[in-house]
Amino acid sequence: MVIVSSLPGSRIGSGPLLERLSPTERAAYVLREAFNYPYKEIAEALRVEEANARQLVTRARQHVTDGRRSTATTDFEPDRPL
Numbered sequence: 001m002v003i004v005s006s007l008p009g010s011r012i013g014s015g016p017l018l019e020r021l022s023p024t025e026r027a028a029y030v031l032r033e034a035f036n037y038p039y040k041e042i043a044e045a046l047r048v049e050e051a052n053a054r055q056l057v058t059r060a061r062q063h064v065t066d067g068r069r070s071t072a073t074t075d076f077e078p079d080r081p082l
Contacts, residue, residue, distance in 0.1 A: 017067045021060050028053055029060035 018026055026045060031037040031045065043053035 020063055020067055021034070025056050025060040026049075028056035029064070032057045034060075058075050 018029075021029060027046060029043050032039070033044045037045075039050050039053045039057070042048040042057070046053060046056070048056070
C-alpha cells in the first residue's frame with residue numbers, strides 16, 4: 001500500500017480531504033496529482049472519455065481546495081478566551 005501524502009513532491013493530502021471525494025474522483029485525482037498520469041491514461045484506466053477524466057480531476061481539486069479552506073477556518077474561534 002502506498003501512502004500518497006508521503007510521496008516526495010506530492011501535492012495532495014490524505015485522510016478526510018480525500019474521503020470527501022467519490023471513488024472515481026479520488027482515483028482520477030491521485031493518478032494525476034501523485035503520479036502525473038496524462039488525462040488519456042486516466043480516462044483509459046477509469047473507462048471514461050478523456051474530457052470526463054479532466055472534469056473528474058477538476059471537480060476533485062475543487063472539493064479538496066474547498067475542504068482545506070473550511071478546515072482552516074473552522075479551527076479559529078475569535079471569541080474564545082485563551
